[in-house]
Amino acid sequence: MTKPMTEPLTERQLGMATEKALTPPPPGNPVMRLRDVGVAFAGRTAVRGVTLDVPEHQVTALIGPSGSGKTTLLRTLNRLHDLTRTAQVSGQVMLGDIDVYGGSISPTLLRSQVGMVFQRPNPFPTMSIYDNVVSGLRFNGARRKALLDEAAESALTAAVLWDSVKHRLKAHASMLSGGEQQRLCIARSLAVEPRVLLMDEPTSSLDPQATKRIEELVTELKTRVSIIIVTHNMQQAVRVSDYCAFLLMGDDRAGQLIEAAPTTKLFEDPSDERTLDYINGRFG
Amino acid sequence: MAQRAVLERDPLKEDQGPDGITGKRLHLPVMPDGLYRTILAAAAALFCLLIVALVVTLVVQARPAFVHFGLGFLTGTNWDPVHVKYGALPFVIGTLETTAIAMVLAIPVGLGTALVLVHAVHPKLRAPLSTAIELLAAVPSVVYGLWALLVVAPWVRSIIEPDLARTTGGTGPFSGPQLGIGLLLAGLVLFVMVLPTMVAISRDVIASVPKEEVEGAYALGATRWQVLWRVVLPSARVGLLGAVTLSTGRALGETIAVTMVIGNSTAIAHSLFSPAATLSSVIANQFTEATEPFHLSSLIALGVVLLAVAVLVNATARLLVRSVGRRSASSVALA
Amino acid sequence: MTTLPAPDPNLARREEIQRLAAGSENRRKIYSGVAMSICGVFLAVALVPLVSVLAYTVQRGIRAWSAAFFAHLPTPAGIPGGGIWNAIVGSLIIDGLAAAVAVPFGIVAGLYLAESEGRVAGVIRFAADVLSGVPSIIIGIFAYIALVRGLGHFSAAAGSFAIGVLMLPIIIRASETAIRSVPSTLTEAGLSLGARRSTVARRVILPTALPGLITGVLLAVARGVGETAPLLFTAIGSQYFASNPTQPMAALPLVVFQDGIQAYPDLQMTAWGTALFLIAVVLVLSVGSRLFAARLGRVR
Numbered sequence: 001m002t003k004p005m006t007e008p009l010t011e012r013q014l015g016m017a018t019e020k021a022l023t024p025p026p027p028g029n030p031v032m033r034l035r036d037v038g039v040a041f042a043g044r045t046a047v048r049g050v051t052l053d054v055p056e057h058q059v060t061a062l063i064g065p066s067g068s069g070k071t072t073l074l075r076t077l078n079r080l081h082d083l084t085r086t087a088q089v090s091g092q093v094m095l096g097d098i099d100v101y102g103g104s105i106s107p108t109l110l111r112s113q114v115g116m117v118f119q120r121p122n123p124f125p126t127m128s129i130y131d132n133v134v135s136g137l138r139f140n141g142a143r144r145k146a147l148l149d150e151a152a153e154s155a156l157t158a159a160v161l162w163d164s165v166k167h168r169l170k171a172h173a174s175m176l177s178g179g180e181q182q183r184l185c186i187a188r189s190l191a192v193e194p195r196v197l198l199m200d201e202p203t204s205s206l207d208p209q210a211t212k213r214i215e216e217l218v219t220e221l222k223t224r225v226s227i228i229i230v231t232h233n234m235q236q237a238v239r240v241s242d243y244c245a246f247l248l249m250g251d252d253r254a255g256q257l258i259e260a261a262p263t264t265k266l267f268e269d270p271s272d273e274r275t276l277d278y279i280n281g282r283f284g
Numbered sequence: 285m286a287q288r289a290v291l292e293r294d295p296l297k298e299d300q301g302p303d304g305i306t307g308k309r310l311h312l313p314v315m316p317d318g319l320y321r322t323i324l325a326a327a328a329a330l331f332c333l334l335i336v337a338l339v340v341t342l343v344v345q346a347r348p349a350f351v352h353f354g355l356g357f358l359t360g361t362n363w364d365p366v367h368v369k370y371g372a373l374p375f376v377i378g379t380l381e382t383t384a385i386a387m388v389l390a391i392p393v394g395l396g397t398a399l400v401l402v403h404a405v406h407p408k409l410r411a412p413l414s415t416a417i418e419l420l421a422a423v424p425s426v427v428y429g430l431w432a433l434l435v436v437a438p439w440v441r442s443i444i445e446p447d448l449a450r451t452t453g454g455t456g457p458f459s460g461p462q463l464g465i466g467l468l469l470a471g472l473v474l475f476v477m478v479l480p481t482m483v484a485i486s487r488d489v490i491a492s493v494p495k496e497e498v499e500g501a502y503a504l505g506a507t508r509w510q511v512l513w514r515v516v517l518p519s520a521r522v523g524l525l526g527a528v529t530l531s532t533g534r535a536l537g538e539t540i541a542v543t544m545v546i547g548n549s550t551a552i553a554h555s556l557f558s559p560a561a562t563l564s565s566v567i568a569n570q571f572t573e574a575t576e577p578f579h580l581s582s583l584i585a586l587g588v589v590l591l592a593v594a595v596l597v598n599a600t601a602r603l604l605v606r607s608v609g610r611r612s613a614s615s616v617a618l619a
Numbered sequence: 620m621t622t623l624p625a626p627d628p629n630l631a632r633r634e635e636i637q638r639l640a641a642g643s644e645n646r647r648k649i650y651s652g653v654a655m656s657i658c659g660v661f662l663a664v665a666l667v668p669l670v671s672v673l674a675y676t677v678q679r680g681i682r683a684w685s686a687a688f689f690a691h692l693p694t695p696a697g698i699p700g701g702g703i704w705n706a707i708v709g710s711l712i713i714d715g716l717a718a719a720v721a722v723p724f725g726i727v728a729g730l731y732l733a734e735s736e737g738r739v740a741g742v743i744r745f746a747a748d749v750l751s752g753v754p755s756i757i758i759g760i761f762a763y764i765a766l767v768r769g770l771g772h773f774s775a776a777a778g779s780f781a782i783g784v785l786m787l788p789i790i791i792r793a794s795e796t797a798i799r800s801v802p803s804t805l806t807e808a809g810l811s812l813g814a815r816r817s818t819v820a821r822r823v824i825l826p827t828a829l830p831g832l833i834t835g836v837l838l839a840v841a842r843g844v845g846e847t848a849p850l851l852f853t854a855i856g857s858q859y860f861a862s863n864p865t866q867p868m869a870a871l872p873l874v875v876f877q878d879g880i881q882a883y884p885d886l887q888m889t890a891w892g893t894a895l896f897l898i899a900v901v902l903v904l905s906v907g908s909r910l911f912a913a914r915l916g917r918v919r
Contacts, residue, residue, distance in 0.1 A: 078503060085407060108647070112505035112640045122496035126518035135514070136504035141643025142636060151632060185500070192504060192640075193633035224629060320817035324731035328743050331728050331787065335746055338761045338784075345764055396661030404655055405662075413662070415909075420669045422905045424845025426872045427894045430879040431672045434887060476668040483665060505640060509651035530752070537754025539848040540872075544880055564756050564848070571763070571852050587760045591753060598752030602745065 031056035031196055031226040032077060037091035038254075039072050039081060045254040046072045050091070052245055052260050054196070059218055059227045061241035061263065063234060065278065068247040069255020070230040074198050077228065078114040079107040095195065112140045115189030115225075116198040120205045121181035123173035123188070130169035132184055136192040151191045158224060159187035160217055179210025186217065190225065197221070199229040203236070215240050234279060238267055246275050339591070346585035349578060357585060363550040363566070365574070370582035372589065374552045378467070378560040379590075381553070382542060383535040385471025386478055390531055393475075394482030395524070399512050401483070402490045403498075414487065421480035429544035432473040437464035437545060440472070445557050460555035463547065468556040470546040474538055478531040485530060485605065489523030490516060526604030533597035537590060539564035563590045676895050683892025693858050693869075696883040703893050705860045706869040712862065713775050713854055713870055714843050717783035722836055725787050729794025729835075730820060744792070751788040758784050759849035767853060775861070775868035778854030782846060786839035793838065797831020798824055834911040841904035845897060847872035871897050 030053035038048040047069035054060050062070040072081075079100065081087035093100040100110055115136075123132045133152045134142075142148060152169075156162040161183045168175075173184055182202060189197055199218070203211040218227060218240045231237050237244055244267070245260040259272045270276050349357060353370060360371015397417070401410055441464030452458040493516050501511040517524070547559020548569050561569070563586045574580040691702030732740050762781035767773055801824050809819035825832070850856070856873040857866075871893055879890035 080499060080503060083499070083502060106644060106648070108505045108507055109640055109644055110505075111503055113637070116500075116503035118496055118500060118503075120496055122494070122500040124497060124500070124515055124519070126521070135501070136506075137636065139501070139504050139506035139510050139514070139647075140636065140640035141647060142639045147632070147635065151636070154629060154632070188500075188504065193629055193636050195633075317816040320815070320820070324727060324734065327724055327727040328731040328735075328739075330724070331791070332743060332746065334784065334787075335750060337765075338758070341761055341764050342757070393661040393664050396658035397665045400655070400658045400662045404658070413666075416669055417665055419902070419905070420665075420672075422841060422901050423672055424847070424872060424875075424897055424901060426845065426847040426875045426879075427672065427676060427898060430875055430890055430894050431675055433879060434891075435671065435675050476672075479665055479668075507647045507651035509654040510647070513654070533752050537752075537756070539754060539756040540876060544876065564754055567756055567760065568848060568851055571760070572855070584760055584764075587757050591757050594753050594757070595749055598749045599745070601752075602748050 029056050030054055031096065032228075033092075033094040034077075035092040035094075037073065037076055037089070037093060039069070039076055040088045040090075041084070042086040043088075045252065047076075047247075047255040048250075048252075050247075050257045052257060054226065054228055055243050056226050057222050058242040059222050059229060059240050060243040060245065061237040062228065062230045062245050062247060063232070063237045063278075064247035064255070064258075065249070066232065067249045067253075067255070069249070070232075070247055071200050072255065073247065074116075074200055074228060074230050077196070077198055078111050078116055080111075080116070082107050112136070112192050113194050114196045114198060115192060115194035117182070117185050117189055117200065117202045119201045121178055121185050123176075123181050123184050125172070125174050127173060128170045129165050129173050129176070129184060132173045133187050133191050136188055140192060151193070152187075155187040155191035156184075158190050158221060159183040160213070161187055177210070179206050179213060182206060182210070182214060183217065186214075186221075190221070194225060197225045197227050199227060201230050201232060204232070211236075234267075238263060246270075246272075246278065248274055248278070342584055342588050342591060346581060346588045349581040349585040350588075352578065353582075357582070358589070361552060365570075365576060365579045368576065368578055370578065370585075372563070372582075372586055374550055375561050375563045375566050375586060376589070377552055378546070379536055379562040379564075381467055381560070382470045382474055382546070382562055383532060385468065385556075386474035386535045387528065387532055389472075389475040390478050390482045390535075391528060394479055394486055394527070394531070395517075397479075397483045398486035398490050399516070401487050403508065403512060403516070414484075417480050417483050419480075420476070421484070425477060425538060425541045426544075428473055428477055429541035432469060432476075432541060432545045433465070436472065437469055440464050440469050444468070448556075457556045460557050462557050463559065465545050465547045465559060466555075466557050467546065467553050467560045470542045470560070470562070471556075473541050473545055474535045477538060477541060478534045481534055482527055482531045485527035486520075486524055489520045489527060489605075492523070493519045522604055526601050529597055529601035529604060533594055533601060536597065537564060537594050539568050543568045563587075673898070676891060676898055679888070679891035680893075680895025683888045684895070688889075688892055689896075692860055693874075693889070696881065696886050699885065701885075701889060703869075703871065703874055703889065703896070705857065706871045706874045706893065707896075708860070708862065709775065709854065709857070709868040710844060710871045712864060713778045713850070713868060714782060714840060716776065716779035716864060717786060717843055718836070718840055720779075721783040721786040721790055721839065725790025725835075725839070726794045726825075726832060728787075729791045730798055730824070732791065732795040733798035744795070747788040747791045750784075751792075754848070755781075755785055755846050756848040756851075759852055762849060763852040770865065773853060773855040773867045774865045775854045776864040778850045778868070778870065779864065781849035781853050782843040785846060785849065786843050789839040789842060790835050793835020794828070794832055797828040797835065800831060801827045830911045830914045834908045837904045837908035837911065841901045841908070844904070845872055845901050847876050851876075871900075 032054040034050050034052045037050040039046045050073055062074060064070050075081050076089050076093060077100070081089055089101060095110070095113065098105050124135060127135060130152060133155055134148045137148055137151055153162060156165060161180060164180070173181065176184060203214050206214065215236060218229060221227060229240065241263045243260070244263040246258045246266065247255050248258050250256050258274050259266065259270065261271070266275065267279055270279065349370060353360065357370060358372055358376065360369070361373045362369045362371045363374060401414060405413060441462055445462035445464070445468065449458050449462065497515055497519055498511055501515040506514070542562055543565040546561060546565050548561050548565060549559035550561055550566065553560035567583050567586055570579070571583055574583055687700055688702045689707065690704050691700060692705050693703070694701030732744055758781045761784070762777045766777035766780055805823050805827060806819055809823045810816070814822070850870050850873050854868045854870055854873065856877055857869045861868045874893045875890045875897065878886040878893070881887065
């Protein structure tokens with residue numbers, strides 16, 4: 001919980017890639033398991049046949065060109081597609097030993113265990129910084145002040161925001177910069193103490209400096225939560241992820257998983273030619 | 285009343301768009317057509333002149349009453365043309381009471397309806413239901429008056445008022461003879477009449493709450509109601525206030541339906557069941573019978589009071605609804 | 620960097636939160652369900668008056684309808700066979716005159732707003748918005764002072780004036796919106812050919828904006844036809860046939876009002892029949908304007 005606010009960056013992260021080659025994800029310990037997962041909107045298939053194990057306490061990146069269904073796939077994991085009436089999810093998603101679509105867990109309870117950070121920072125504009133951070137706790141029935149305070153500090157510290165906002169917790173969230181807002185949203189998700197954190201291109205609306213800080217944050221947070229991050233930026237995937245899944249739109253215009261492997265392996269020695277084409281920038 | 289709600293949304297929305305198109309059109313280096321410009325400007329000026337004339341005419345005609353009765357015109361409780369006594373307080377109170385009854389009902393019902401329309405109803409039902417409620421706004425107010433007088437009044441007299449009197453013990457605002465017509469019925473018909481405005485604007489304001497905020501709340505494990513109550517409604521509050529204000533403005537000024545059902549008594553009502561009068565209903569009722577000069581001037585003075593309130597309320601509402609538009613437009617631009 | 624899972628310092632809190640979330644889940648779900656149901660009931664409540672107004676008006680109004688109802692003049696209470704022919708003609712004359720003045724005036728003012736920026740245009744726009752919220756009875760008083768008093772007697776023309784003033788803000792704002800939606804490339808093309816602005820407006824802008832203009836006009840007329848309050852002290856109503864706008868004249872909404880508040884069943888029936896006719900006219904105009912608006916949407 002006591003992470004230094006700034007850290008040496010590039011060197012450490014560049015080093016990571018090589019280091020990871022020696023330590024592939026423990027295959028026997030996935031936090032989420034996807035089996036033949038497909039998504040269709042109003043009968044049109046958008047993603048099909050994804051089978052993937054998401055390693056625990058690691059950062060898993062979903063990469064691929066636009067239209068490959070990365071975000072669509074991500075939103076199956078916290079059942080956000082339930083909000084779209086025309087969306088239909090098939091296959092099986094397991095969170096630990098809970099069948100996500102099996103009826104044993106409600107979407108609301110699932111979402112308290114699988115948090116999400118969106119493309120654009122989306123703090124609740126009418127709430128203060130503090131209220132934003134504890135909003136998830138309050139949604140989930142937590143009322144005890146001590147618990148809320150403790151969770152807020154812990155989450156804001158983890159999101160490297162505590163020092164800059166601890167004296168203005170009552171200020172409006174809109175007072176923060178874009179990067180700070182995104183870290184506030186990360187803290188808001190962390191405060192609920194989810195097992196998995198989904199991140200949907202969390203830096204796409206941020207400047208390079210803010211992007212860098214979010215990336216550092218992502219690599220730090222994996223001791224606390226397993227992370228699945230969607231990114232269209234291959235360098236970002238290399239920098240932050242341990243494990244990587246490559247998706248591509250097939251001939252039927254539905255996204256499918258081409259291959260998944262430890263990040264170093266995927267980028268240095270992909271098994272599929274299409275992956276090679278993509279990382280060499282031949283399309284997408 | 286007809287069509288206002290339907291119409292107003294479009295121009296407001298269009299307002300928010302960038303004006304680059306017309307800006308370009310203006311700055312084109314072409315031969316200026318002087319006459320054309322003059323005609324356009326003349327029409328606009330004539331419109332302004334019309335509004336100024338309206339205000340000045342009313343104020344000038346109302347002046348004798350204001351000068352003669354002073355502030356007592358607003359605080360006087362006695363409206364007695366026979367003895368040349370004109371106090372507007374009963375009508376001010378009647379207007380406020382009927383409007384209050386209407387809004388107490390219209391705010392929860394309108395908001396609830398708008399929330400369901402945007403966030404719960406099946407998408408295929410959304411458009412027909414919205415259209416149906418907007419059709420309520422197209423029905424002329426005199427038809428509401430007829431319906432309220434001949435259909436609702438007997439029902440209020442035989443069911444609503446006895447029930448209210450029984451459950452409350454028949455005291456205070458629920459005492460007195462149960463006539464059907466009166467304050468309560470006027471409030472009820474106003475409620476029905478402002479509902480389309482309330483629903484239509486609230487629906488648009490609620491629908492303009494960014495999807496990111498809604499999904500963000502769901503993603504934290506909120507139930508549907510938590511999302512709506514803790515995120516959507518607070519986020520939409522300025523625009524919703526605009527919807528409430530605009531609806532209030534409608535209720536304050538509505539004339540013909542109220543005139544048909546309020547009973548038109550110039551005494552201050554002591555019960556919801558009593559007949560009463562509003563500023564507009566007393567004008568509608570007495571204007572053509574006003575032979576005595578102070579009577580007419582006093583009625584026009586009531587009109588001036590009503591005009592002032594209506595302008596104030598509507599201007600506030602416009603600014604509120606407009607500021608929302610600007611906010612959501614700018615947040616889109618930020619993206 | 621190690622990939623060994625670190626001991627989770629937040630485990631205790633995670634467990635408490637999960638317990639709270641699971642423990643409160645049923646309560647939250649029920650609460651949400653009840654609240655949403657109440658909102659659903661409110662939607663039903665909002666629809667009941669619509670159904671009721673339409674159902675009663677149709678059921679009672681249709682009984683009044685007959686060929687004679689539309690073709691005859693009113694008869695005194697108790698004498699059967701009366702009609703609303705004079706009110707139909709009266710409404711046509713009053714609203715037709717109002718529209719004849721307000722439509723061109725409103726469109727030209729709308730053209731001004733669409734081509735102008737800055738404070739003056741902003742003020743006019745705001746004034747139009749506020750005017751559309753001014754109670755119609757106030758406009759009636761204005762028309763009374765301006766025209767009835769001056770002429771010394773009630774007249775349909777004064778009613779037309781009042782209705783026209785009510786139509787104006789609707790036409791102005793709808794025209795501005797429609798004209799603004801005309802692509803600037805069209806205008807520029809016309810101007811670059813050397814055409815005068817007035818020619819471009821007449822040949823390019825107004826024809827292109829036509830569906831939007833018609834939408835606005837139909838909405839304005841729909842509103843004008845149903846207005847009663849401004850006619851009370853202007854056209855005032857009449858039992859006779861009148862086609863001279865300087866004289867008092869019958870109008871459909873006045874018939875509903877004046878007959879509706881009488882205690883005679885046959886007059887009330889006339890009021891219902893007239894109300895049904897009025898609703899039919901207004902709905903046709905509204906639906907028509909929606910169709911034009913939809914067409915406009917497609918063109919855009």
